[in-house]
Amino acid sequence: MLSRLSSIFRYFGTTSTIATMSPKKVTIIGSGNWGSAIARIVGSTTKSFPDEFDPTVRMWVFEEIVNGEKLSEVINNRHENIKYLPGKVLPNNVVAVTDLVESCEGSNVLVFVVPHQFVKGICEKLVGKIPADTQAISLIKGVSTEKRGGLKLISEEIKEILKIEVSVLMGANLAPEVANDNFCEATIGCKRKAEDGPLLKKLFHTDNFRINVVEDAHTVELCGALKNVVACAAGFTDGLGYGDNTKAAVIRLGLMETTKFVEHYYPGSNLQTFFESCGIADLITTCYGGRNRKVCEAFVKTGKSMAEVEKELLNGQSAQGPLTAEEVYLMMHKTGLDAKFPLFTAVHKICAGEMKPAELVDCLRNHPEHM
Numbered sequence: 001m002l003s004r005l006s007s008i009f010r011y012f013g014t015t016s017t018i019a020t021m022s023p024k025k026v027t028i029i030g031s032g033n034w035g036s037a038i039a040r041i042v043g044s045t046t047k048s049f050p051d052e053f054d055p056t057v058r059m060w061v062f063e064e065i066v067n068g069e070k071l072s073e074v075i076n077n078r079h080e081n082i083k084y085l086p087g088k089v090l091p092n093n094v095v096a097v098t099d100l101v102e103s104c105e106g107s108n109v110l111v112f113v114v115p116h117q118f119v120k121g122i123c124e125k126l127v128g129k130i131p132a133d134t135q136a137i138s139l140i141k142g143v144s145t146e147k148r149g150g151l152k153l154i155s156e157e158i159k160e161i162l163k164i165e166v167s168v169l170m171g172a173n174l175a176p177e178v179a180n181d182n183f184c185e186a187t188i189g190c191k192r193k194a195e196d197g198p199l200l201k202k203l204f205h206t207d208n209f210r211i212n213v214v215e216d217a218h219t220v221e222l223c224g225a226l227k228n229v230v231a232c233a234a235g236f237t238d239g240l241g242y243g244d245n246t247k248a249a250v251i252r253l254g255l256m257e258t259t260k261f262v263e264h265y266y267p268g269s270n271l272q273t274f275f276e277s278c279g280i281a282d283l284i285t286t287c288y289g290g291r292n293r294k295v296c297e298a299f300v301k302t303g304k305s306m307a308e309v310e311k312e313l314l315n316g317q318s319a320q321g322p323l324t325a326e327e328v329y330l331m332m333h334k335t336g337l338d339a340k341f342p343l344f345t346a347v348h349k350i351c352a353g354e355m356k357p358a359e360l361v362d363c364l365r366n367h368p369e370h371m
């Protein structure tokens with residue numbers, strides 16, 4: 001009797017597994033520099049694993065006219081994002097869709113990859129349209145613009161609005177290098193590692209984009225957001241003419257503040273996470289090769305506003321560091337924490353014109369880490 005029952009359970013178990021194993025439809029929400037680079041990877045992995053993924057990947061494009069043509073049409077006809085990732089072929093199974101709701105209809109996996117100031121508006125348009133079992137992953141480096149004195153992660157903002165579980169992917173991943181297929185690593189943070197980790201790893205892991213999955217998702221995400229602030233400090237010291245030793249000090253003190261910040265908001269986080277690609281590795285690459293560094297160096301050298309240098313240097317792409325510095329500063333200031341984070345605080349004050357860039361070095365000199 002028992003063996004008959006167990007074979008019945010095995011039978012239903014097997015069929016229900018098969019039923020839930022139908023290929024997952026993937027949508028990429030965003031088509032900027034990183035969105036387009038990741039579309040090259042996701043387009044390829046979805047083709048490689050037809051049992052797991054539907055090969056058509058929809059990519060939501062914020063429509064704009066580039067050289068007299070609709071960007072979405074250029075992407076669909078010529079398979080190139082001529083504005084945000086020129087010169088790189090997008091796989092032909094990546095289809096640009098300009099209607100946000102349509103791009104997500106029937107999708108099982110949503111990949112969020114837009115500058116963080118647009119997340120709330122995007123999610124609000126999707127309310128009531130996303131089934132509760134949809135898997136989501138955010139590649140967005142930033143924090144929520146909603147303040148209230150507390151900290152809200154972008155993944156938490158998406159989860160709160162759409163009522164779905166959200167993992168994160170962060171790492172030392174300058175998009176142009178990823179699009180060149182140069183070897184690099186990335187970290188996926190999954191609160192439900194056993195449940196969500198394997199499929200998400202399959203979606204992103206390639207020979208040249210090596211994924212490690214960890215459970216400490218909030219640390220992964222905060223490393224990604226805060227390294228943009230540290231990169232601004234690196235840009236300022238570059239602009240002031242300091243060398244690599246100073247930049248190394250910026251990176252080290254930035255890392256110390258990042259660990260302290262994470263520990264303050266999420267006590268008991270795993271120190272090991274800072275040694276994943278999302279941690280020290282992303283700090284290094286961004287402080288040497290990122291857009292935040294570049295824009296902040298030019299800000300010092302030219303004396304122009306941050307908005308002006310961003311416009312002149314980035315052709316529509318955005319540097320998230322100055323905005324993140326402001327959001328983090330307001331959060332810290334409301335709770336009297338700003339004195340404990342002098343580097344983060346100085347970056348905001350310099351961006352806001354409340355402090356001269358040259359004063360940054362005094363701030364590093366008197367950092368609590370030296371007391």
Ligand SMILES: NC(=O)C1=CN([C@@H]2O[C@H](COP(=O)(O)OP(=O)(O)OC[C@H]3O[C@@H](n4cnc5c(N)ncnc54)[C@H](O)[C@@H]3O)[C@@H](O)[C@H]2O)C=CC1
Nearest residue numbers: 031032033034035062113114115118140141174175317318
């Ligand atoms: N570019 C990079 O090397 C990397 C970027 N990231 C992160 O990925 C996220 C997205 O960055 P990128 O793809 O580089 O974007 P990007 O910096 O290229 O930003 C431009 C994108 O914003 C879109 N956009 C402009 N106005 C909009 C609006 N009103 N509503 C919605 N979208 C609008 C544009 O259509 C375009 O797709 C950011 O959080 C960034 O920090 C993470 C790793 C690497």
Ligand SMILES: O=C(CO)COP(=O)(O)O
Nearest residue numbers: 171172173174290291292
């Ligand atoms: O996140 C990045 C690299 O990992 C990109 O940094 P920037 O936005 O400063 O270019």
